[in-house]
Amino acid sequence: MLYPELFRSLESVRWSMDKDIPWDQFDASKLSEEQAQTIKMNAITEWSALPATEMFLRDNKHDSDFSAFMSIWFFEEQKHSLVLMEYLRRFRPDLVPTEEELHAVRFEFDPAPPLETLMLHFCGEIRLNHWYRCASEWHTEPVIKHIYKIISQDEARHGGAYLRYMKKALQDVGDSARAAFSKIGVLMASARRTQKPLHPTNLHVNKDLYPKDTIQSRLPDPDWLERWLDGQIDFNADWEKKVIERILHNMGLLFERTFATVQDLNRYRKEVISNLTAESAEPNAA
Template identity: 65%
Template structure:
């Protein structure tokens, strides 16, 4: 089981809302309404860990170890929402999201294949790590800069935890897991289409379409693209950091060098070919 180990390792580095955020260093001259609005949108987006956790528990009923880990992931993700809300409560209460706005991002996600969902959320953690790093650089107010740095480190640790479960999935499911991970990896590592791809920006409920993404249910549905393009300037260089992180981890996972999305696409094609009836390469690339 991974849960006991992950609980202990994450517990050792867990930051405290009261003692590890330098609230007394707040500088009102270094924050703007524009920045406060982005903090509010990020707080509501982080709140969507609630329906994501409900989805994970439903679709992974067969895996008590992973579901137990969700108790840690859910706690830390909800704390992300809480620390951003606390910042607003202390320094700009007019921007605090309402309970109705928070509840608006709680809706039921359609069932999805567990392996693909695992990979999707791994990529999401890699992406959030870099988004929050860039947000920490963009902000000028000391306290929120520190908060975004804390969040970025948390997301990186979550990505490493997901990677452990992905490695176990390959041990248990072989090429089924490799195909699922490479399928999502090709999409997420394609710099032409992947810039804003994140679990909160993907359609997850056919019945609620087109309002079936977390971002579409925010008070400001167009916020994310503006935040990336016009505010934190998440440009090609930063996007490449995301792609490199995904490819580097998949290289380790699959045991072969993957430099580009094309390399990953070729690998996926080889998996599909050997999965055809009559193929003799059943586990040749494992």
């Protein structure tokens, strides 16, 4: 069971909103209107940990260990939303999200295979870690620069925790887990080939609500994410390369292989599928 160990590990590095955020260093002259608006959008986006947690608990009723870990993940992700809102409350109270704006991103996600969802969110944590690091560099106001840096570190730790559960899944179900993880890994490491940013908050998750079935589509400004990445923080090809390298590196650790490119990972995926196909055909052959 991983939950007790992960609880102790994450508890030991947990930051305090009162003691670890340098609120007294705020410099109003270094916060632009454009920057402040993006903080509001990220605060609402982080609130979507609420429906994501409801999804995880629903789809992982068979796994009490992982479900218990959700108590940590949910707490820390909601804390990200809270610290961004606290920043706005102190320095731009006119931009604090309303309860209605927050509630708009709480909706039911369609059931999905839990292993694929786990891998999707693992990649999402890697991507968000890099988005927030990039955002920290873009911002000029020192307090929000620090906030983005500190929550980016949380996202990296969350990715590490998800990786532990992925390793556990390999032990429990073998090639079925390898097929699920490699499939999503290929998708998420191929983001440069897509028009929209590949992140769980930007994927369609409820066919009955389409097209308003992504977190981003339910924000006050549904188009802000692409503008934030491309026109504001400038999440360019060099940053995207870092994301892909981290995904491939972690897939190498998980599968005990070396993946220099997405194509390498895709070849591995096909190899695993071939093994599964052969295994399923064995009883019939007998």
